[in-house]
Amino acid sequence: MEGRPQGRRAAMLQTLPGSPEGCAMTLMNALNRLAVTASKRTDVIIVAFMLMAIAMMIIPMPTYLVDALIGVNIALSLLILIVAFYINHSVEFSALPPLILLSTLFRLSLSITTTRLILLDGNAGHIVKAFGDFVIAGQVVVGLVVFLIITVAQFVVITKGAERVAEVAARFTLDAMPGKQMSIDNDLRNGDIDQFEARRRRSRLERESQMFGAMDGAMKFVKGDAIAGLVILFVNLLGGMMIGMVQRGMPFAEAAHVYSLLTVGDGLIAQIPALLISVAAGTVVTRVNSDGEERDLGTEIVRQLSASHRALGLTALILLGVGMLPGFPLLVFVGLAAVLGGSAFVLWRRDRRAARSLVKDELQEHETMAEPGASSGASGASNDAAEDALESTERPRDSQVLLSIGTGLAEAAPLQPLRQRIEALCHDIRINLGVEVPLPEVYLDRSLPADRFQVELEGVPVSEGEFSGMALLLQDDPVHAQLVSVETFEAPSPIGSRPGRWAGRDHAERLQDAGIGFLFADEVLREVLDRTLRRYAADFLGIQETRLMLEQLEGKYGELIKEVLRILPLQRIAEALRLLVSEGVSIRSRRGLLESMVEWGSIESDAGRLTEHLRAGLARQISHQYADRNRVISAFVLAPALEEQLRATLARHEKSRDSLPDDIGRTVLVQLRRLCDMLPEHDSTVLLVHSELRRCMRRLIVRGELQLAVLSFRELASEYNLQAVGTVSLTDVLARPASRAGAVTPLATAS
Known part of the structure; x- marks a missing residue:
């Protein structure tokens, strides 16, 4: 019975604040409270990180804490690199520019701390010593060479290239912002997206422009960090040798060996995380996303490298040939060739099996x-x-x-x-x-x-x-x-x-x-x-169908439809829509068409002239319809002399502005037929003319039964480029459609 109070008293004494156990418990409780607070306030972690970096420049740190901070530096660099590989889009890592700044500040503070320890104590912790003894096996020359190679690779290759890419990306992103904003506004106006999606796209566009602009400046930090690493290396090396010989009385050879190993170890510890950050930054700024697809970088690389079995097979054959050369290790190259060749064979079998299965199913279905x-x-x-x-x-x-x-x-x-x-x-x-x-x-x-x-x-x-x-x-x-x-x-x-x-x-x-x-x-x-339905699609769009279309849109664009019907009769609306469809122009952009009708309906009483203004309002859709994947529109153009003559002819015949005189029309039609005969079947080349000539040239081509779309310069969006592949004149045809020669002209300046 007497022992129990004594045991309780002993337990109480062990947890007193002055005892070691009490101090440990108090410290653990404080750390727990700090962890709970940090989990709720993540901004505190960043603030503490910055304060720690500043304190490291001023306050001497013990070696065990320096080892921990070096581990934090390596872990942070690895984390940034891995996150950069796993993002699906560059904007998803918009915090990278400030992260580069913070990590650079932390590395420089850490280098100052290790430099202080090397010069004062000749000991910068276990990790620095391990890099000097194990990584470079105690060989100073080897360590210097490795350090210089890493620094040069980072400074000249990775950082320089990423800096240039970031600069170009920032400029292109800023230049493309007005066009992208117009595209978002156009999609919203046409009803393709709602207000929420438009705000999301604008926000993403703004973040993208800000990020690439910030990355342009952040790459300067990485470049400066590489230069600072070289300076710190020589300061540590020369300063350490002087302190060792003058203050500590060490022989030159011993001082050179000790401080060289510490300096090289410290330099590698600083440069390897910096290299990882540089690779992460370069990965983000050079990332090109596939259209409509969200994949991480690793998946995208493997998918594209293994997309063609022919490429893998050819690479395997080349490696096998290299292995046959005298003096080359045959086993290595044969092994690599076997791996690539096996992969190519597997892909070939898979593609062939899928193709055969598709054909057999289709044949079986037909039979x-x-x-x-x-x-x-x-x-x-x-x-x-x-x-x-x-x-x-x-x-x-x-x-x-x-x-x-x-x-x-x-x-x-x-x-x-x-x-x-x-x-x-x-x-x-x-x-x-x-x-x-x-x-x-x-x-x-x-x-x-x-x-x-x-x-x-x-x-x-x-x-x-x-x-x-x-x-x-x-x-x-x-x-x-x-x-x-x-x-x-x-x-x-x-x-x-x-x-x-x-x-x-x-x-x-x-x-x-x-x-x-x-x-x-x-x-x-x-x-x-x-072909038949598209050719005669306008015949299925009458007054009844137009009224039904407007009734379906009334719940969404009620006020706009009321204004259109106030300005234009239903018969003229239907006629304008039929004229658009007869030339293969999509009328899906309902809102854009209605707004153009409100704008021009009270000005143009003729349905044909009204249609020309509607086509101008659909410039982006029309340009996309006839452009290739590179947003280039191939077009025949009229010679300046012929164009002036045609415009003068139409000006003299006010009553027949939609048709050309027979003699000129026949000559132009012959030239156009010669040009079209040079083109491959189903080619998307168009005839590009002045807006005053478009209707008469369209009528001429319909009369000549040519499969050639006629566009005016007003119908070309500024985001697309023009490539003239042939010139129509009254004397001869200057054309190069077979080779697609000719300069690509921005449409913003083509007119």
Whole structure:
């Protein structure tokens, strides 16, 4: 009983504030409270980090604390590097510029602390000594060489390149800001995005511009850090040797050895984290994101490097050849070649298996659907019903669009896949043009030849042709087919003005393996309907459809629609929209069109002239429609003399401003036909003219049945560039369309 009070008293004495146990417990409690506070106030950590860096410059630190701070420096550099690799977009690491500043300040403070310890005590902690003894094996010359290599690589290669990239990125980002802001405003005005998405995009754009501008300056810190590392190295080396010989009486050799190892170890500890920061900064500023995709850098690199089995296979062959050279280690290069070659083989097998599976499924689908009675169950019942509809001897009476096919095409293009393609086609046209087109019906017309088709619009044939259903229409150069021993033949193409190259249907798998594009019979019919529906899409946009369109938009743009109907009658609105659609211009940008109608409707009474102003309001959409991936529009242009003559001619004939005199029109048409004959089929080259000439040139081209779009300079957005590939004159044609020669001109200055 007496021992228990004594035990409690002893326990109380052990936890008294003056005892060692009490001090430890008090310290632990304080650290716990600090950790809890820091978890709630992350800004305190950054403030403490900065104060610690400043204190390190002034207050001498013990060696064990210096070791801990060196570990923090290395950990911070590694963390920044890994985060830079795993971000999906540069803006996601917008804190990198201030992080570079803070880490540079911390490293310089740490270098000052280690320099103080080296010069005063000849001991800078275990990590510095370990770098001197273990990393460079106690060899001063080796350490100096390694240090200089790292410093030069960081200063000359990484930092210099990243600095230049950051400078260019900052300038380009700032220059592109007005265009990007206009694009966001245009998307918002057209209703493609809402207010929340517009604010998010503007905020991201602002952060992006600020970040690249800050990175341009932050790279100067990295560059200065590399220079400071060299200066600190020589200060430590010379100062340490002088202190060792003068104050401590050390021989020259001993002083040089001791202080050189410490100096080199300290330099490596400072330069390696600095190198990691430089690599992280360079990674962020050189990052190029894929369109519409969010991937980290590692995934993006591996995906792109392994995208082509041909590249991997060729690299393996080159490595194998290098290994065969005299004196080269054969085993090393053979091993590398085996790894790359195996990877190439695996990718090749995977791609080939996927291609074969796709072709077999498509062939099986065609053959299965073509065989009567091949289906069963519910699907069989639906197919039988569809076949009954196709076999019906009565022509559809109320069909707006009717596709009639012969028996041969009906066997090669089974109804079910064909109807699915037609439904998808109507959906695509609605999305691209903004016009609701009727769903074409398919009719088996036994009075037609077996391989013939005919497209009727409200009972009137508008397109017809003939092709073998058992042949494949090639989409690539026929030379490619000859390289894989596929025989081709020339026959009229139903989807072009020039003859097409065809191959037997039994070559489908071989063509697919070679990556050569081709079309089955149902795909050819789909393309025929695509061209027909787009050509006559304006016929499906009348007053009734225009009123329905406005009613659907009334809940979203009620006041705007009221203003449009106050200024313009419904008939003129429908006529203007039909003129746009007749030239393949999308009317999906409803809000932009309505605002242009409000702006110009009271000024222009003629629907044709009003349409020209509407086209100018759709400049970005029109430019995108005819530009390539590099935002370059290839165009024929009129010679200055011809353009002046045409404008003067139109000025003299006020009553016929939409047509040219017959003699001039015939000459210009001949020149344009010669130019178009030089172009490949389905080329996107346009004719670019002055806005006063666009309507008459369009009418001339329609009369000449040329597949050539006519644009005016007002319809070209400033973000796109122009490449003149041919010049039209009354005397001769100056053209180079085959080689695509000619300078690329910014559209902002083309007019």
